[in-house]
Amino acid sequence: MALRVGVVGGGQLARMMIAPAVELGVELRVLAEEDAMAASLAAVAVGDYRDAGTVLGFARTVDVVTFDHEHVPQEVLAVLVESGVAVRPGPSALRFAQDKLLMRARLAELGMPQPDWAAVTDVGALQAFIDAHGGRAVVKTPRGGYDGKGVRVVDAAVEAEDWFAALAEDARGGALLAEELVDFSRELAQQVARRPSGEVRAYDIVETVQRGGVCAEVIAPAPHSSERMRDVAARIGVGIAEGLDVVGMLAVELFETTDQRLLVNELAMRPHNSGHWTQDGAVTSQFEQHLRAVLDLPLGDATGSTPWAVMVNILGGPADGGLDERFDAAMAAHPRAKIHTYGKAPRPGRKVGHVTVTGDDLDDVAYQARAAASLFLD
Amino acid sequence: MALRVGVVGGGQLARMMIAPAVELGVELRVLAEEDAMAASLAAVAVGDYRDAGTVLGFARTVDVVTFDHEHVPQEVLAVLVESGVAVRPGPSALRFAQDKLLMRARLAELGMPQPDWAAVTDVGALQAFIDAHGGRAVVKTPRGGYDGKGVRVVDAAVEAEDWFAALAEDARGGALLAEELVDFSRELAQQVARRPSGEVRAYDIVETVQRGGVCAEVIAPAPHSSERMRDVAARIGVGIAEGLDVVGMLAVELFETTDQRLLVNELAMRPHNSGHWTQDGAVTSQFEQHLRAVLDLPLGDATGSTPWAVMVNILGGPADGGLDERFDAAMAAHPRAKIHTYGKAPRPGRKVGHVTVTGDDLDDVAYQARAAASLFLD
Numbered sequence: 183m184a185l186r187v188g189v190v191g192g193g194q195l196a197r198m199m200i201a202p203a204v205e206l207g208v209e210l211r212v213l214a215e216e217d218a219m220a221a222s223l224a225a226v227a228v229g230d231y232r233d234a235g236t237v238l239g240f241a242r243t244v245d246v247v248t249f250d251h252e253h254v255p256q257e258v259l260a261v262l263v264e265s266g267v268a269v270r271p272g273p274s275a276l277r278f279a280q281d282k283l284l285m286r287a288r289l290a291e292l293g294m295p296q297p298d299w300a301a302v303t304d305v306g307a308l309q310a311f312i313d314a315h316g317g318r319a320v321v322k323t324p325r326g327g328y329d330g331k332g333v334r335v336v337d338a339a340v341e342a343e344d345w346f347a348a349l350a351e352d353a354r355g356g357a358l359l360a361e362e363l364v365d366f367s368r369e370l371a372q373q374v375a376r377r378p379s380g381e382v383r384a385y386d387i388v389e390t391v392q393r394g395g396v397c398a399e400v401i402a403p404a405p406h407s408s409e410r411m412r413d414v415a416a417r418i419g420v421g422i423a424e425g426l427d428v429v430g431m432l433a434v435e436l437f438e439t440t441d442q443r444l445l446v447n448e449l450a451m452r453p454h455n456s457g458h459w460t461q462d463g464a465v466t467s468q469f470e471q472h473l474r475a476v477l478d479l480p481l482g483d484a485t486g487s488t489p490w491a492v493m494v495n496i497l498g499g500p501a502d503g504g505l506d507e508r509f510d511a512a513m514a515a516h517p518r519a520k521i522h523t524y525g526k527a528p529r530p531g532r533k534v535g536h537v538t539v540t541g542d543d544l545d546d547v548a549y550q551a552r553a554a555a556s557l558f559l560d
Numbered sequence: 561m562a563l564r565v566g567v568v569g570g571g572q573l574a575r576m577m578i579a580p581a582v583e584l585g586v587e588l589r590v591l592a593e594e595d596a597m598a599a600s601l602a603a604v605a606v607g608d609y610r611d612a613g614t615v616l617g618f619a620r621t622v623d624v625v626t627f628d629h630e631h632v633p634q635e636v637l638a639v640l641v642e643s644g645v646a647v648r649p650g651p652s653a654l655r656f657a658q659d660k661l662l663m664r665a666r667l668a669e670l671g672m673p674q675p676d677w678a679a680v681t682d683v684g685a686l687q688a689f690i691d692a693h694g695g696r697a698v699v700k701t702p703r704g705g706y707d708g709k710g711v712r713v714v715d716a717a718v719e720a721e722d723w724f725a726a727l728a729e730d731a732r733g734g735a736l737l738a739e740e741l742v743d744f745s746r747e748l749a750q751q752v753a754r755r756p757s758g759e760v761r762a763y764d765i766v767e768t769v770q771r772g773g774v775c776a777e778v779i780a781p782a783p784h785s786s787e788r789m790r791d792v793a794a795r796i797g798v799g800i801a802e803g804l805d806v807v808g809m810l811a812v813e814l815f816e817t818t819d820q821r822l823l824v825n826e827l828a829m830r831p832h833n834s835g836h837w838t839q840d841g842a843v844t845s846q847f848e849q850h851l852r853a854v855l856d857l858p859l860g861d862a863t864g865s866t867p868w869a870v871m872v873n874i875l876g877g878p879a880d881g882g883l884d885e886r887f888d889a890a891m892a893a894h895p896r897a898k899i900h901t902y903g904k905a906p907r908p909g910r911k912v913g914h915v916t917v918t919g920d921d922l923d924d925v926a927y928q929a930r931a932a933a934s935l936f937l938d
Contacts, residue, residue: 207901522585524585
């Protein structure tokens with residue numbers, strides 16, 4: 183019987199595991215939140231990932247459970263582990279992806295470079311942090327945020343009053359995360375794969391271009407990066423993967439400061455938008471690598487297969503009709519473009535697909551990728 | 561609604577269309593011969609491709625019908641066309657892939673270089689051909705052969721007596737195909753994609769290594785090939801695609817003679833084993849290209865993305881257990897190897913998977929591919 187990987191969550195990350203699973207000959211089974219999701223082709227069940235019985239029933243049909251997102255509650259994960267299910271990454275790693283205060287505290291223990299931060303439980307404490315950091319701070323809800331949600335830049339603590347009020351009503355209570363507003367020259371991401379037996383593979387560090395808190399574009403490898411910087415980034419990625427006992431793909435979002443330091447911004451313990459370029463530009467894509475890692479198979483070569491890759495997200499999509507109505511124009515104008523769509527209905531700001539172009543000349547590669555992606559917008 | 565491609569036949573060629581279909585966002589539907597075939601993930605129906613009603617019912621659920629093999633009878637294809645189904649490649653092209661005598665006659669009309677040949681209807685005519693060609697000939701049944709089946713090298717016409725007897729009982733009657741035994745230095749394959757509107761793209765010519773009439777290995781591009789030879793091969797490929805009105809992928813198997821001529825050996829009007837390397841070594845794989853071509857979308861760039869690619873078939877597989885039991889050894893020893901398995905039970909001589917390695921150094925690439933593939937055998 184084929185090896186069977188179960189993915190909780192039916193979004194585009196699960197969908198993009200289908201191609202390498204089919205090619206390797208791994209059976210992929212998806213527990214989707216609803217019908218007609220991105221990964222429907224491999225969906226064998228539809229159900230609520232917050233319900234332990236649902237997830238356990240699904241887990242019993244596979245060899246290992248992994249995730250399309252980090253939102254499965256710890257209580258559900260605990261039931262899986264107690265029932266003998268192989269859960270990768272495990273709950274003890276995932277809690278650091280689920281709670282940014284825990285993550286900051288753990289990274290501090292590991293000596294990882296990060297922005298100044300504090301757990302603030304009331305307006306007074308936040309204002310003191312703001313005052314100590316030049317009159318501004320980033321405030322984050324520790325749980326539930328993604329793609330810029332749950333993040334605010336404030337110059338007065340009262341701007342987070344509603345979040346403190348919500349915290350007071352949350353049974354888990356706790357604090358908000360205050361971080362210094364980093365003076366960065368650009369954002370980078372370092373991906374690492376790790377398998378249970380400990381083997382790790384680091385990908386090239388990439389530059390990520392964010393717009394409105396959402397990843398718009400990724401350049402691989404990050405241009406103008408010194409060997410020292412690449413080495414530091416890889417050490418940070420490997421150190422976090424090992425220190426947090428991550429299994430599968432880990433993405434470490436980094437700030438490069440104006441004085442050339444790297445500071446850890448966010449973590450993701452799954453395939454990540456910053457690694458979509460690997461589908462077309464690396465020997466082993468992050469999606470194949472994630473499958474290999476969670477199955478505890480030897481990891482694949484993570485080096486780039488061409489000098490440059492640029493990935494541009496399709497955000498929103500056409501106002502009328504589907505993405506495929508733009509295939510003709512995009513393919514005719516850009517025969518080197520690798521077009522990926524997620525089977526999702528276009529909606530303003532929604533990630534509905536991406537375009538990757540690889541090649542020897544960064545200017546040309548970036549131009550082709552941007553121009554092809556723009557043909558899917560109005 | 562997504563564009564829908566229907567594939568008749570559930571083998572590994574249909575299976576390998578799944579990955580690019582999912583990535584592009586094309587809905588792939590497969591009419592499989594039986595349950596649990598290679599392309600089962602996308603199989604929406606199981607039925608007999610020789611039954612016009614079955615195939616027509618399937619065709620009504622898709623935008624275009626294409627094929628995993630060339631065995632759908634002309635009578636069935638005619639029903640589809642009369643019913644307004646888009647059939648690509650169409651029956652008028654497919655008949656040349658279904659009948660080698662028709663193919664030889666048409667290539668002769670097009671002035672394509674090919675071995676000396678004749679339609680022989682009895683032992684006497686075959687013996688005359690043998691006598692005129694140095695005492696040996698290749699005899700082929702015009703219909704139904706593949707992977708070396710239906711092909712014999714003979715030095716006396718009586719060795720084909722059973723085939724003449726079978727012909728006499730075949731309602732379609734006809735003749736056997738006699739061909740000169742070509743004195744070749746190696747075998748090559750030229751792939752071309754063509755869409756209904758006429759756009760064509762030629763891939764690099766590759767060297768194919770056959771063992772026992774079955775493709776064992778493919779080297780892309782064919783080493784030591786002069787620009788003139790590459791140009792001649794591409795012209796042959798494009799000329800045949802246009803002359804036979806092929807839509808989709810066309811593979812032209814060629815002999816390179818000891819005096820440096822190229823002669824057409826066989827044709828295949830579908831993705832082909834000689835192009836599996838394109839999954840990992842070309843900007844646009846033959847499977848994505850076939851989907852684009854049959855949907856009449858602009859074709860993708862067909863150039864190689866790395867200097868060399870070597871594809872080695874896994875023929876037979878392990879005597880005990882599945883291919884996935886060898887993943888550990890193969891992946892550990894060869895992290896650059898791209899392993900593809902077809903979900904088929906191992907059986908002596910059966911194509912159950914392949915391994916592709918790409919890179920800059922042909923010797924290393926070929927070594928890695930052969931060594932990784934050998935780990936799937938006993």
